[in-house]
Amino acid sequence: MKKLFIAFLFCAALFQNVKAQDFLYQESYNLLVKMLENPETYSFKKAVFSVENAYNNGILDTIALNNEISFLKTLSNKLLKSRTLQYQGKDKEKVSKYAALFSVLNDSIPIKDAKDNDFVYVPYRYDFNDPFGHENWKNMFVSKLLQTRKGNCHSLPYLYKILAEELGVDANLALAPNHVYIKHKSEKDGWYNTELTSGIFPIDAWLMASGYIHLDAIRNGVYMKALSNQESIALCLVDLAQSHQRQEFYSLDFVIKCADKALEYFPNYVNAMILKTEAKGKKIENILASKNTSFSDVNKYPETRKILLEIQSELTTIHKLGYRQMPEEMYLNWLVSLKEEREKYTNKKITTFKPPTN
Numbered sequence: 001m002k003k004l005f006i007a008f009l010f011c012a013a014l015f016q017n018v019k020a021q022d023f024l025y026q027e028s029y030n031l032l033v034k035m036l037e038n039p040e041t042y043s044f045k046k047a048v049f050s051v052e053n054a055y056n057n058g059i060l061d062t063i064a065l066n067n068e069i070s071f072l073k074t075l076s077n078k079l080l081k082s083r084t085l086q087y088q089g090k091d092k093e094k095v096s097k098y099a100a101l102f103s104v105l106n107d108s109i110p111i112k113d114a115k116d117n118d119f120v121y122v123p124y125r126y127d128f129n130d131p132f133g134h135e136n137w138k139n140m141f142v143s144k145l146l147q148t149r150k151g152n153c154h155s156l157p158y159l160y161k162i163l164a165e166e167l168g169v170d171a172n173l174a175l176a177p178n179h180v181y182i183k184h185k186s187e188k189d190g191w192y193n194t195e196l197t198s199g200i201f202p203i204d205a206w207l208m209a210s211g212y213i214h215l216d217a218i219r220n221g222v223y224m225k226a227l228s229n230q231e232s233i234a235l236c237l238v239d240l241a242q243s244h245q246r247q248e249f250y251s252l253d254f255v256i257k258c259a260d261k262a263l264e265y266f267p268n269y270v271n272a273m274i275l276k277t278e279a280k281g282k283k284i285e286n287i288l289a290s291k292n293t294s295f296s297d298v299n300k301y302p303e304t305r306k307i308l309l310e311i312q313s314e315l316t317t318i319h320k321l322g323y324r325q326m327p328e329e330m331y332l333n334w335l336v337s338l339k340e341e342r343e344k345y346t347n348k349k350i351t352t353f354k355p356p357t358n
Helices: 002-037 044-055 062-082 092-106 142-148 155-166 204-208 215-219 229-245 252-265 270-290 302-320 328-340 348-353
Strands: 109-112 118-121 172-176 179-186 190-194
Touching: 002 044, 002 229, 002 252, 044 062, 044 142, 044 155, 044 229, 062 092, 062 109, 062 142, 062 155, 092 155, 092 179, 142 155, 155 172, 155 179, 172 229, 229 252, 229 270, 252 270, 270 302
Parallel strands: none
Antiparallel strands: 109 118, 172 179, 179 190
8 A cells, every 4th residue: 555655646746747847848839939929029048048948847047057148248248348350341340249259159268357366268169979969968958058168069059149149249040951050241241151169160162061951952041041030949949849859758749839830930941840740750650559550551540641641741842942861970070071171161251250369
C-alpha cells in the first residue's frame, strides 16, 4: 500500500510538472504571436529568453542575463567614445555601433574595472563541442553563451542582434544551410555579411562555396536573405517547437502549430516546413502503432494516407524551393574553411570596420 501511495505521489508530481511546462510553452507561443501580430510589442531579447525559459522550466535567471547584456552594451558605448571609425558615409553613427559591437564580440579589449584595476576583456568563441545541440539542447542558447562565453552559429548572431537593438540599431539575421549569420547594409558599401563564428566579414562567395546553396534557394529567399524582425520571430517559433520536442512529454500538435504560425510570416522558411513534415511523419507512426501495424499499411487507413499525401506534397515544395540537406560534418569543414582561407573570403571593402584606437 505504501509503495502504491508513493507511486501515486510520483505520478501526480510528474503530471503537475508537465502541466507547468505546457503552460510555459504556451505562454512563450502567445508572446511570439503577439509580437508578430502587434509589431509595437516586438523585442528580440524577450522573444529569445521566453523560448529558453520554457525549456528551463521557468527558472532562467533573466536578471543575471540582463545584467550581462547591460555590461556588453556599456562596453560597446565606451568603445564608441574612445575610437574613431575610418568610415565617412552619412550613416557613420550607425555603422560605428556595428563596429563597436563586432569588436565586443570578437576582440580582446583592455579595460579598467570600477576600482581602476586593469584587466583584459575576453571575447566570445565558437564552441565545436556539440554545436548542433544533440547532447544538450542548451548549447544552442544565448543564455549558455553569456554564461560560458562559448557559442555557435545560432547563439552568436542571436546575441549580436539583441545587442544591436539594445544600442538602438537594427540587425538582420540571414540563413545558410545549418547556419545563421548577420547581414548589414551601409550607405558606402551596400549589403555585407558579418560572420560571428570566425570574426570576419565574408563575401557571398564563401557562402556559395559550401556547395549546398542552390540558386533557386537564393531566388526564393530561403538563404542569404536579410530577414525582417517578423521573420526573425518566426525563427524563434521554430526554436520553441524544437526545444519542446526534446521534452519527455511533448505534443506533435503544438510543434505543428508553431511551424504553421512561423510559415504565415516567413512562407519559404524551409526549417519550419521540415519540422512540420517530420511531426506529421511521427503522427503516422503513432496512428499505425495504435493499430498494431507497420508503415506498409500506411495507405490502408484514410487518416494515414491523407497525412502521407500532405507530406509528399510538402517535400516536393521544399525541393522546388532549392533546399538541399547539408551533412553536419561537411558544414563544420565549411565553417573551418573560413578561417583557413580567411584572405580568400574576406570582404576587402570592410577592412576599415576595425576601428583603430586613438
